[in-house]
Each structure stands twice: as structure tokens, then as C-alpha cells.
Amino acid sequence: MSSWREERRRDNAAEAEQRRLSEEHRAKLRREERRKDREEKRDDKKEQRRDRAQRRQARAARREKTLTPGNVYRKGTLFLVALSALASLPAQVLHFVAIHWMLFPIGPAVEGAAWVMAAGVAYADERKLPVWVRWLLRGLSLSAAAFAANINYQYGLSLTEHGVSPGNAQVAGLGLAAVTLGGPLFFEVRQWVLTLTTSTADPKKQAETKARAKHEKRRGKKFKDVADRQQQLLLAAPFGTLKPEDAWARAWWDVKGAPVSVTADVIADRLDAEADVSAVLAYAEKTPERLAVELFLADVFGPEGGDGGSTGALSGKPSGGPRDGTSKGRTALGGKGKRPDRSTAETEPQKPLSEADLEAVRKLAGALGGTERLSARNVREAIGCRNEYALRLRDAVRAEKKD
Template sequence: MSSWREERRRDNAAEAEERRKTQAFQAQLRRDERRELGKEKRDEKAQRRRERAQRRQARAARREKNLTPGNVYRKGTLGLVTLSALASLPAQVLHFVAIHWMLFPIGPAVEGAAWVMAAGVAYADERKLPAWVRWLLRGLSLSAAGFAANINYQYGLSLTDHGVSAGNAQVAGLGLAAVTLGGPLFFEVRQWVLTLTASTTDPKKRAEEKARAKHEKQRRNTFKAVADRQKQLLLAAPFGTLTPEDAWTRAWWDIEGAPLGVTADVIADRLDAESDVSAVLAHAEQTPERIAVELLLADLFGPNGGGDGGGSGTAAGKPSGGPRGGTPKSRTALGGKGKGPDRSTTDTEPQKPLAEADLKAVRKLAEALGGTDRLSARNVREAVGCRNEYALRLRDAVRTEKKD
């Protein structure tokens, strides 16, 4: 019995513990739900605050955009023009209706003609029509407005028949005439301002277009034959398949027979210049690099260093008559313009022995350069002032001495 009771107590305790855990779990769930619900509400409030701030910013941006001087001027002018039309049109209608009721459309027609012609000026500016079209439309608009202004002035003076004093009737007539003329005039001034504003909006683009037009005009005036050929190519090709620049390049080749910018005279002048330069270099064998090496060697060995290789054509010292090295004795006169020296005699001469002075100069050059492996036919030729074949022999001889 006691064991049964003990077992029962353990079961009750286990059930109580289970109920406690279940209640704690449910309480935790309720707390989590409340926290989640509170977070959602806070997020919704924050989102509503952000949306209100965005709407305020959008309204402020719209106000700022609408209240710019340009918008105020454009919209204000249109409002003023509308008021002018509303003030002048009734007087015209009453004037013609007083004559006969069938004349009612004349007033709106005259007033409308002035406004339609003014709108035509704006359209002509937008489409960049010729200037005479714009001035014709302006003349028609002002003529219709002037006719309507005269009618309104006469109507204002006729108010004396309705008990208005003569002075007030004249003021009314002048006011009606002013608003009748002022509306189209204000609209025309508005159009002028907008046109000038559009032309100055992008000055860089306008300057580029002007420079491009000037370049095109000068190119066509200078190369008329090429321009005519370009026109032929553009007309011969299907529309849109050939660009003007490609057509100009092909036209240049057809007329001048050379790449763009090159003519027969340019090629002839270039060949003459290259021939002159080749002749001078072949005679003097002077280059900027050679002059720099000569100055270096003069500093290293002194103006009297080296020796004379005799027939080998050496000249280690700096001659008084020109740059170091002078003109070797082995060189002959040029065979002609643009041709190198005539080697027919020197190439058949037997090899002459290496001069000791030349070998000494090359050894010093190797020491200055940091080793014989740095010797080359060119720097030996520059140091000694001899032909390439003699320089090669000097270089090989010094290298052989170093190995031995």
C-alpha cells in the first residue's frame, strides 16, 4: 500500500511539474507574442513617420520647383494673358451684338486671330522656321490685336450713352485698348525670353555646333573637288547607309589618291626631306646619341686622349673643325641626293692592323662602362670615330685580351 501511495505521489509531482512547464511555456509564448506585436506596432509607426516625412519633402520640393523665377514668370505671364483676354473679349462681343445679333462671332474671331497668330510664332520658334515666317505671324497677330483694341476703345467712349462721364469713358476705352494689345504683346515677350533662355541653356553645346559649322564651311571652301565628290557618294549610296565623314574619307582618296590629309605635294615634300636628312646623316654620321657619347668621352679621357689610327680612320681627340670624330678618311663623297656614301672602293681595301692607341681607348672605355661585356660596336665606334667593321675588330680584340 505504501508503495502504491509513493508511486501516486511521484505521478502527481510529475504531473504538477508538467503543468508548471506547460504554463511557463505558454506564458513565454504570450510574452513573445506581445513583444512581437509591440515591435510590429513600433515599425508601423516608424513607417508612417517616414512616409509623412517623405510627403513633406516631396511637397517642399514641388513648392521649390514651382516657385522658381522661371516658373513664376511663365505661369504668371499666362495668367496675365488670360485676364487680358477675359477683359477685352466681352467689350467686343457687346459692340458687335449692339449692331446686330448675327455679328456675335466677329468679336471672338478677331480676338482669337491675335492669339492664334501669337501661338504660331511660338510654334515657328520651336520648329526653327525661317525668320520671315515668324515676323509675318507677328505682324498678323499685332494687326488683329490693333483692330480689336480700336473696337474696344470706341466701345469705351460709347459708355457716355449709358450715363458714364466723358472722362471715365475715355479711361475705360484706353484701359480696354491697353489690355487688348497687352495680352498678345506680353505673350510675345514671354516667347522671346523663353527662346533666349533655351539658346543660353547649354553654351558649350551651342559653341560646339557653331565651331562645327564653321569647320564644315571652311573644309568645303578649301577642298571643293573633294566636297563635290562627297556629295556624289552620298547621293549614289542608299539613304542612311553612308555617313558624311566616311563619304569624305572615300572622296579624299578618290581625288587625292592618298589617305585623309595627304596629297601628292605632301608626299613629294616628305620624300625630299627624308632624302636630305639621309644625305646629311650618311655624310656626318652624327646623332644626338653620338654627340652625348663624345662629350662623355671628352670628360673621361680629355681632349687629347686616345691616338690616331692612321688609315683606320680613328680620331679619339676632338677636332677643332667640328664634332668629335670628324669625317673619317675612309668616307667618300655622296653618290647622290638621298644615297649613302660610295663604298665600292673602301669595301675592297685589305684590313689594316689595329692601332695601339685605338686599343688603349677601347680598354679605357671598357673600364668606364664596367667590363668588356658592355662593349658594343656602336659605343666603340663612337669612342674611336671609325667605321663599323674596324669597331667590331677593336671590340673583339679587347674582349680576347680580357679572356686571356
Template sequence: MTTYSEERRADRVTDAEQRRIDQAAAAERRAERERAADERAARLREQHRTEKARAKRERAEARTVRRAARGASLTAGNVYRKGTLVLVAASALGSLPAQVLHFVGISPMLLPLPLAIEGAAWVMAAGVAYADERGLPGWVRWFLRLLVVAAAGFAASINYAYGTHLSGLSASDAQAAGIGLAAVTLLGPLLFEIRQWVTNLSGQTGDADDKAGRVHDRKRRRQHRTVARLADRLVSAAPFGALSFEDAFAHAWEIETGTSTPGMSPKLHRRAARSLAALAEAQHPPQPNRFGRRFLRTPRPDRSVDTPTPSESADTSINRSTADLGKSTPLTLPVPVIIDMAKPAKPIVVRTAAAASPRPRRVTGRVPNAARSTRPVRTADQLLKEARKETKDWSDRKLTAEGIRKAVHTSPAKARVLRDTLRAERSIAPVDAAA
């Protein structure tokens, strides 16, 4: 008995535990379904918001596109072109009925005449536009314009006569009607011709870059007529399209001036060389001599007179630059440029101040030939050639202004110019060899 009761009690406990487990599982399933439903609802709401935002964005983009299209279509050029065509159509609709009524009143067989007259005017006007597009000769366009004027003028005379003879109008009203019909007849071809003229001008003008290019071309042809004419000859001599004007102009400039740098000429190259010499003079201040006086270190680059002076035989050790004396200087000099003395240039004047020269004696009379110097005057080119020959085997340390002065027997100022030129040649020669 006790065993049976215990088994029943155990079964009831087991059943209660099972019911509790089943209830917990059912509650968990309900919670899972509710959670899934909530997630699905959230996804639907998010999708709805996304679609709504996308639709709103698409509508905004469509409005922007329509606004841009309206702005592009409502530009001054489009309004003028389309508005002109509207006015042309209105003038045709205003002038054609009067012509039709006029000719039909005479005879119904004359109905095609107004269509032919009005059509001839418009076809010839279109022919003018076609001639402009194809670039036909000018006489073709003017011949077509003459035909337009003839057809439009004949139609205007018919409309004027028809308007002045309308019944039921006073004399002033009939006159106004005739003038209005004649004017509207001529207005269409006139507006179409003006439209074509403006279109051609706008196509030729182009934008700001095209205008600047045309201004530059006119200025270049005006300022360099000889080079521009030679460039035109080179372009015409070459096969069509084989040589551009820019290449021909560069080649013509080199032929005319001898240099490939645009805008440069032998005169400008000489001017640049003189400016470089003046810069070197400015960067090397004058040195005081033993008497406390100062003198010019380099010659003035405008003339050249190679006349021997007493200062050439005086002591010129104080005329030597710090580079010649082996002293360091804080100044940083630019890379010297070779002065091409082979080209014809204005002679350079040499003006030097003697380190210790006495006061010049007043000339009392003509200097006899025996007292004059017999040494010929040498040009800058001759001096450079002689200096190259004498210093060919010299080292860079030996290449000083004093040494060059003694070798070629010239003034200290010219010797310094020759020293700078020879040093520049030696510094550029290794660079050219490496290139």
C-alpha cells in the same frame, strides 16, 4: 491495524506528492502563459514601432516627392511658360468685355463679332505655333502673324474708342482707359508670340553638348571648306539617310589629302618624318674624330643637294654609329618609321663635316667644266630605290651605313638615313605579314 495505518500514511504521502506535482505543473503553465503574453506584447510593440517608423518614412518620402515636384514645376522655364499663359488669359478677360459692350450697345445681334475677332487673333497665334512645330516655310508663319496683327489691331482700336467715350470720366481718365484697353488687347498676342519665339530658340540651342557640337561644326567648315563642300556633295549624292555627314567628311578627307587620318596631310606627314629624323639625331650624339673634332651624324632635313664632296672619299670608319661597329649602347631607340620618299617632298640638304679635311682653298676664278663633277644629282627617292636594289639580298648584320655608302656611292650622312629607313622597312614587313 499496523498495516492499515501504514497504508493511510502512504496514501497521504502520495496525495501530498501529487498535490505538489499539480501545483508545480500549474505554476509552470502560468509561467508559460505569462511568457507567451509577454512575447505577444513585445511582438505587438515591435510591430507598432515598425509601422510607426514606416509611416514616418513614407511621410518623409512623400514630402521629398512633393518638394521635388514643386522644384520641378517652379523652374524658370515652367514659370515662364505657365506665367505667360496666365497673362494671356488675363489680357483676353480684360479686352473681351469692352468689345462685347461696344457691339451689344450698337445691336444685340452683333454679340458674336467680338468673339470672332478675339478668337481669330488667338487661332492665328496658335497657327504660328503649329507652323513652327511642323517646320513649315517661313512665309506661312509671317502670313499668320500678319493676320494676328490685323485682328488684334482692330480689336485694340475698338477698345480704345470704347475707353475714351466712357461716361462719367474726365478727359485724362478716359484717355488712360482707352490706352489701357488697347494695350491689354495687344498684350496677349504679343506675349504669346514672344513665348513661342523663346521656345523655338531654346529648342534649337539645346544643352552645352549641343552648343559645343555646333561650334565644332562651324569651325570645321570654316577651316576645311574644300573637304566640307565635297562631303556635302557626297551626302546629297547618296540616298536619303544612307550616308552620314561624318562618314562623308572622313571619305572626302581621304580623297583630298590621300590619308585616312583626320587632320593629317602630306605636308604634315613630311613634317613628322623630319621630326623623327631630328629625334634620332638628338638620341645619337656626335662622335669625335681622330683630331678631336665633332661633326654632324645626320643631315639637316630641310634641303637636299647630292653634290660629291672630298669627305665622301675620306676614311669614314669613325662616322659609323655604335650599331654599325658592333658596340652596345645604353640608349633605347624608338621603333623607326618608314619615310615614304615616293611622295613629293622638299629635298633634303646634306651637310657633312670632313673627318680630316684640309682648309678650303679660296676660289680665284670660275671652275672649268673639266674640273666639275659629271655625276648627276640624285634625289632622295632615287637614292632609296638604288639602296633597296643593292641591299635586297643583304643580311641584317651586313646592312650598315658604311656598306650602303660604298654600294650607292653617297655621303655617310645620307647612308645613315638610308640604313635607318631600310631597317625600319624590314622590321615592319614581318609584322604586316603576321597581321
């Protein structure tokens, strides 16, 4: 009996423990559900706050976009135009209806003509029509508006017949005439502003376009023969197949015979400068050691033509560059900026200066306005000689002037 009771107590204790665990589990589940509910509500509130913030930002963006000076001006002008039409049209209708009821369409027709012509000006600006078309439409629009304004003014003065004082009637007439003319004028000014705004939308691009046009004009004026040849190439080629710059490069080569910006005079001046530099470098390299070696070689092997290499070596004069008509001129490398071979040129005799050539150079200096204007190029062109001989003639005439 005692064992049964003991077993019963254990069963009751186990059931009580099971009930306690079940209650704790259910309490834990309820707490977890309440926590999840709170988190969901918190997330919903955050989502609602985010949505409200996004809507506020969207409204602010729309408001900012709508209230820009450009939009306010465009929409405000249209609003004023609508008000002017509403104020002027009834007076037009009443004026003509008072004459006869069948004249009712005249008022809207006159008022509408002014607005249709004003819209035509905007359409002409959009399509880039000739200027005379725009001014014709403007004249028609303002003529219709002026006619309607005169009718409204007369209608305002006629209000004295309905008990309005003369002063107030005149004010009414002036007001009706002002709004009748003001509507088309406001619309026209609006169109001018929009057209100017479109043309100056990209000032950097506009400045570049102006600079390019100025460059093309100056280049065509400076090199007219090349510009004419460029136009021939562009007209001869199929439309759009030849770029203007490519046509200019080809035209320059056809006319000048050289790449762009290079001419025969430029090449001649370059060769003259290279010859002068070669002569100066040759003179600068005559160090005492070099002269001693040249004298030693002359003593051992003898002079190489002329009246002795040692004399030429000791003269101390520049010996680079061409000599005369019978000697070697500028070598192939010398013409390209390379120093000519002076191993034989330094010992060759120089052609004596002719008195006739000197006299010709003196006359050339007189024609140019002084010996300082003499150059190897113009002396060479006047005499028809090599560059080295021209340099000697120029230096001789300059020396005479100094003496």
C-alpha cells in the same frame, strides 16, 4: 489511514505545483503577447512616420519641380494671357451688342483671331516652317489685336455716358486697350523665350555644331577641287550609303593621288629634308679613326675609280647623297629616310658646277628676293637636276653673296 492522508497531501501538493506552473506559463504568455503588441505598435508608428516623410518628400519634390523659374514663367504667362482675354472680351461683346444684338459674334471672332494666329506662330516654330510664315502669322495676330484694342479703347471712352468721369473713362479705355494688346504680346514673347531655350538647351553640342560647320567651310574654301570631287561622290552614291568623311578621303586620293593631307609637294619636301639629313650625318661621321681606316684601305687596295679615294676622304666635304647624271643617285632605302651606302659614293667624282647653272640660280635668287630664299627644291625645279647638285649650286651662290 495515515498512508492515505500522506498520499492525499502529495496529490494536493502536485496539483498546487501544477496550478502554479500553469499560472506562470499563462503569465509568461500574456507578457509575450503584450511585448509583441508593443513591438507591432512601434513598427506601425515607424511605418507611419516613414510614410509621412515620403509624402513630405514627394510634395517637396513636386513643389520644387512646379516652382522652377521655367514652369513659373510658362504657367504665369498663360495665367496673364487668360486674364487679359477675360478682361478684353466682355468689352468687345458689349460694344457690338450695343450696336445690334446680331453683332454679338464679332467680338469673340476678332479676339479669337488674334489668339489663333498667335497659336499658329507657336505651331510654325514647332514644325520649323520658313521664317516668312511665322512673320505673316505674327502680323495677322497683332493686326487683329490692334483692331480689338482700338474698339475697347473707344468703349472705355464711352463710359462717360454712364456717369463715369472723363478721366476715369480714359483710364478704363487705356487699360482695356493694354490688356487686349498685352495678351498676344505676352504669348509671343513667351514663344520667343521657349524657342531660344530649346536652341540653347545643350551649349556644348551647339558649340560643336558651329565649330564643325566652320571647319567644313574653311576646308571647302582651301581645297575647292577636293570639295567638288567630294560632292560628286556623295551625289553619285545612293543617299546615306557614303559618309562625308569617307567621301572626302576618296576625293583627296582621286585629286591629290595620296592619303589625306599628303600632296606631291609634301612628298618632295620630305625627300629633300631626308637627303639633307643624310648628308649632314655622313659628314658628322668622318672621325679621325674612320679617315685613318679609309686611307689604309686606299693604300692596300688602291683607289676605287676617279682621281683617288684618299683625296676625297681628306677633303672633309659631305659625301652622302647623289652625284651627277651618270652616278648613282638616292638609293631605294635612302629615299625612305635610310642612309645611302657611302662606301662607293664617297670616292666618286663630283660633277663640276656649270656657269650657266650658277647664272640661272643667281637669277632665281634675284627673283625670289635674296639668296636666303633659295632652297634645294626650287633650285632643283629651276635647273632640272638632282638634289645633291642643287644643294651645291645653292651653297655656291650663297657663298658668292657672303663674299
